[in-house]
Each structure stands twice: as structure tokens, then as C-alpha cells.
Amino acid sequence: MPHNAAKPVAAASAADDAPILFFDLKTQAKRLRADIEQRLMRILDHGAYIGGPEVAEVEAKLAAHAGAKHALAVASGTDALVIALMGEDIGPGDAVFIPGFTYNATCNAVILSGATPVFVDVDPHTCNIDLKHLEAQIEMTLRDGKLKPRKVIAVDLYGLPADYAALNKLAAKHGMLILADAAQSLGGAQGGKHVGALTDMSATSFYPSKTVGAYGDGGAMFTDDAARFERWSSIRWHGTDAAKRESIRVGINGRLDSMQCAVVLSKLTIFDDEMKARHRIAKRYREGLGNAVELQHVPLGTESAWGLFTVQVDNREAVQKRLTDAGVPTSIYYFKGLHEHRAFARFAPKGGLPVCERLATRVLSLPMHPYLNDRQLDRVIGAVKAAV
Ligand SMILES: Cc1ncc(COP(=O)(O)O)c(C=O)c1O
Incomplete structure (x- = not known):
């Protein structure tokens, strides 16, 4: 097992007069280099580039860190959102409520699923979804009668978790589900629980500059629901049921490869x-x-x-x-x-x-x-x- 011999942040930080960088992945790479090289070499030795032991290992570590029952490693934050929508059969005729101030991927995922995005204004101070306007948009959609309200994607903008206590209550009232777009917030917390365990399901991104980043694209999904997790696992792998060896639903290639999982495992040590x-x-x-x-x-x-x-x-x-x-x-x-x-x-x-x-x-x-x-x-x- 590779171990973490990395120096702490303080020892790895830049010199006082060094140029100020917006993000700094190079200092982190220097800090972790020996550990990452060791992990990548191990993959060259075992040869399981897809579905290697690093996948299950990173999933177990992510779930434990978040305090969620299940974590699934996927190919990107966008795939995490798409799989979370596909996993509930969300599609044409369904309304998915999303904040109007977020990265375009949140909206793309909804449109790719075939559902209709309903934009909700945000709070001017937290920059996260405005609960009052969300309620108004749900009521308006119900009155209008053309779309069925199915899901809210709450985005944790800049890393700040949305108000999940209120969102969970609102969703229960309307028989809807909450998906946390936690692409920017892995490591955040609310009411003593970590991001990944704040609502029905959560999706995060391992884009290199995120709080946990791969050396390429990557993402992860979290849930406490075993049946939901099974659906996600099969959607991630072309909709295949490993035991029955057949396609049991439509799926995608949403896997995260062993090398990216190894990088994320190393990042998790610090x-x-x-x-x-x-x-x-x-x-x-x-x-x-x-x-x-x-x-x-x-x-x-x-x-x-x-x-x-x-x-x-x-x-x-x-x-x-x-x-x-x-x-x-x-x-x-x-x-x-x-x-x-x-x-x-x-x-x-x-x-x-x-x-x-x-x-x-x-x-x-x-x-x-x-x-x-x-x-x-x-x-x-x-x-x-x-x-x-
Ligand atoms: C809020 C939000 N949602 C979704 C994504 C998509 O993640 P990815 O780039 O890993 O597909 C991002 C990534 O920047 C994001 O910031």
C-alpha cells in the first residue's frame, strides 16, 4: 500500500514573495508526486486500467469521508448529474428546478435527460437557490399543468452548501427529490453532516481545480439508498447488469478509470x-x-x-x-x-x-x-x- 509521506500544507507553501496564483496545482503535485507515482506504477503492474481495485478503494474512502452509505466514481461531474437524473427515469414531461446562477453543466444535464429545466432565482447573499422563488416556481408549474415537478438540483455555489434542511422539507411536501450539485463543495458541511450526506443524492466533480481533483476529468455520486446505488452502477456501465450479463436499462460509459481513481486516492490523503x-x-x-x-x-x-x-x-x-x-x-x-x-x-x-x-x-x-x-x-x- 502506498503511504502518505507528503509534507503538510505549511511546509509545501510558496515563498512569501512568489507570484500569487489563482489555483496552484503544481505545488500540490510536488507534495504528492512520490505517492502518486507509486500508485500509478501499481496499476501498470496489475494492468486493470478500467475497473481496477482503485475504483472500489476510492469509493469506500469517499463514502466514509462523506458519511454516506454509498459512493460511485464516475467519469465527470456532468455524468454524475446525468446518471442521477437517468436513475429516477426523469425525462420528457418532467420539470427539474435549478438555480439560474451556476455552471452550464447543471442545465445541460437536465436537457440531456429530456426533462425541462425550470430556472429559479438565487439569494443575493448566499448566491444559492432562493427557497421562496423555488416554491413559487413549483406552484406555477403545478398550476400550468404541462410538466410534472420531479426534482430540484440545488447547487452549492463556490463551495457553500445550499439550505438542505429547508430543501428536504420542501421536496417531501411536493413528493420531489433533491439532487445536490456539489461539484464545488466536497469538504463542506451543514448541521454536523458532510456534503454527500445532506440530501437524497449528491453529485461532485473531480475537475483538477476542484477541492478534490483528478489529473483529468472525474466525478462521484453519493446516496444512502442501496437500490438507487445499484441503478447508478448499471447506468455507469452501459446499463449492464453484471450478474445477468444483459442490458437491463439504457446506460452510458460513465466509468472513472483506475488511474484517475489512484490520483483521487492520493489527493484524499491530504x-x-x-x-x-x-x-x-x-x-x-x-x-x-x-x-x-x-x-x-x-x-x-x-x-x-x-x-x-x-x-x-x-x-x-x-x-x-x-x-x-x-x-x-x-x-x-x-x-x-x-x-x-x-x-x-x-x-x-x-x-x-x-x-x-x-x-x-x-x-x-x-x-x-x-x-x-x-x-x-x-x-x-x-x-x-x-x-x-
Ligand atoms: C456547479 C457545477 N456543476 C457541474 C459541473 C460539471 O463538472 P465536470 O466539469 O466534472 O463535468 C461543474 C464543473 O465545473 C460545476 O462547477
Whole structure:
């Protein structure tokens, strides 16, 4: 068994005066290199590139970490969403409610399933789905009578879990299911439970810059429901039933290969240490920036995974340019609400989604990765204060 001999975050962090990076995968790669090489060599030795022992091993570790009964490794976060929809036979005639301020993959998955996305506005402070507007959109869909409300995909934007206690209650009232799009929030928590165990089912992404990233695409799904997990397993493998050797449903090639599982296994050995660093960084940013910019509101009892550190500013383009000139890289997630994209405009609600539209002009993400040291953070804080 490869073991983790990696140095802790503090010892791996950049020199105080090193350029500030938005994400830093190279420092992490240096930290884990020996362990990853050992794990990859093992795969070259056993030769099971698909479905090797690393798959079951990573699934067991992910489930244990999240506190969910089952975890399934899949080829991407998008496949995780698609499989979660296919697993409930969601398709034409079904309404799936999604926040209007998220990555396009959330919406693509719904359309690929054949269902209709119904956009919901978001809360201006948490940036997550607005419960009141969700309820209104469900009522409107029921009154309209053309679509059957089946599922809500709640997105944990920037790593902040949505309000699952309220969502679970609302879903039960309407006989619907909740799918957590936890692509940005693995490592987050709420009410003493981890992301992956907060609702009926959860989907995450191992895109390299996520809180746990592969060296390529990857993702995972979580549930406590054994029958649901069986359906997902067969959908992931072309709808095959391994025992009966036949296709028992329509499926996809949604597998995560052994090498990516090995990379994720290695990343998991330092995950808790990296999460501690993300919390330290977020705390310093929040203490330093609270008076200068609008921070994302973190409700009591909820812990963000700090996949991204995003603030709201007036006059964003000018602020961003000043930060670039000061050597502080920034990024914008996202430039538009879903309903403002050409591909999704046909689903735009009458009157638009005012909060999504406003956030799209104001959000600005600052450097966030576990290897930022305090001197670098203070440089970012100083530059932001000077730029706003
Ligand atoms: C909110 C959200 N959902 C879904 C995805 C899709 O994940 P992937 O790129 O692994 O398919 C992402 C990835 O960036 C995301 O941020």
C-alpha cells in the first residue's frame, strides 16, 4: 500500500514573495508526486486500467469521508448529474428546478435527460437557490399543468452548501427529490453532516481545480439508498447488469478509470489538511475584506468548502483591471445567468431572474488554493482594498 509521506500544507507553501496564483496545482503535485507515482506504477503492474481495485478503494474512502452509505466514481461531474437524473427515469414531461446562477453543466444535464429545466432565482447573499422563488416556481408549474415537478438540483455555489434542511422539507411536501450539485463543495458541511450526506443524492466533480481533483476529468455520486446505488452502477456501465450479463436499462460509459481513481486516492490523503488551509485562508480574507467588499453570507451551522472565494463589488471591470495590474489574478463565475445564454434562453422565465442578473455583473473570485501563505493573502487584501 502506498503511504502518505507528503509534507503538510505549511511546509509545501510558496515563498512569501512568489507570484500569487489563482489555483496552484503544481505545488500540490510536488507534495504528492512520490505517492502518486507509486500508485500509478501499481496499476501498470496489475494492468486493470478500467475497473481496477482503485475504483472500489476510492469509493469506500469517499463514502466514509462523506458519511454516506454509498459512493460511485464516475467519469465527470456532468455524468454524475446525468446518471442521477437517468436513475429516477426523469425525462420528457418532467420539470427539474435549478438555480439560474451556476455552471452550464447543471442545465445541460437536465436537457440531456429530456426533462425541462425550470430556472429559479438565487439569494443575493448566499448566491444559492432562493427557497421562496423555488416554491413559487413549483406552484406555477403545478398550476400550468404541462410538466410534472420531479426534482430540484440545488447547487452549492463556490463551495457553500445550499439550505438542505429547508430543501428536504420542501421536496417531501411536493413528493420531489433533491439532487445536490456539489461539484464545488466536497469538504463542506451543514448541521454536523458532510456534503454527500445532506440530501437524497449528491453529485461532485473531480475537475483538477476542484477541492478534490483528478489529473483529468472525474466525478462521484453519493446516496444512502442501496437500490438507487445499484441503478447508478448499471447506468455507469452501459446499463449492464453484471450478474445477468444483459442490458437491463439504457446506460452510458460513465466509468472513472483506475488511474484517475489512484490520483483521487492520493489527493484524499491530504484532503483534511488542505481543507484546514482553505478555512484559514477564507477566515483571513473575511476578516481583512469585510468592510471593503460584500462577502458571501455563510449561514450559521453551514461550512463552506471554499472551492472558490467570491466577493461582490461595484464597478467590477475596473476593480478587476486594478487587481491584474497589482499582480492579483481573479476570475468571474459567472458572466451570465443561465437564462441569458443563447442555448438556454428558451427556458427564460417571464421577467427574467433579477438577482442572477445582478450577481453576474458583481461577482469576482479571488485566488483560493491551500498553498497561499499569510503574506500573499495580505498582499491580496491590500490590493483589493486599494482597488475598490
Ligand atoms: C456547479 C457545477 N456543476 C457541474 C459541473 C460539471 O463538472 P465536470 O466539469 O466534472 O463535468 C461543474 C464543473 O465545473 C460545476 O462547477
